[in-house]
Amino acid sequence: MSRIGRKPVAVPKGVEVTVADGQLVVKGPKGTISRKVAPGIRFEHGDGEIVVQRGGDRPSERAYHGLMRALLANMVEGVTKGFERRLEIVGVGYKAEVKGNEVVFHLGYSHPIRYPFPEGVSIAVQKDGKVIVSGIDKERVGQAAAEIRAFRPPDSYKGKGIRYENERIRLKAGKSAQ
DSSP states (O other), X not given: OXXXXXXXXXXXXXXXXXXXXXXXXXXXXXXXXXXXXXXXXXXXXOSSEEEEEESSOOHHHHHHHHHHHXXXXXXXXXXXXXXEEEEEEESTTOEEEEETTEEEXXXXXXXXXXXXXOTTEEEEEOTXXXXXXXXXXXXXXXXXXXHHXXXXXXXXXXXXXXXXXXXXXXXXXXXXXX
């Protein structure tokens, strides 16, 4: 059995987990998330925890066992604490600002880049060039942060661009370094 799949998921007070019609629904103080349940996987409610079980030993069920447990744990954490990804904008003249329901980036191109907020994700921009992407769905928060970073990935010579907060960029020496 999967080592991750066997671990029970603790469900804190105020969080409600239901499985109906092939949908896993988690409700909590920050909101509601739903996800389709993989075939052959079932959830057993216990004393303040949920154990993920698989129906058989087919390779597809074995593969989904640990995945569904991890997704459930992320859903429970999302509706209680939420998720956040921080990005830094590095470069002279590079900036971002929130205008209504979109973020406008000025990244050295001939035009500004407009990025509308994805559903369920909020984006905040601080004055020191930090962009904070937050929400209750870990997958959507990570995808939005990756899309923003892709507008101007860090340059390997000067380090300019958009990077994750603790990302380390290895700078190349350049032509003049011999």
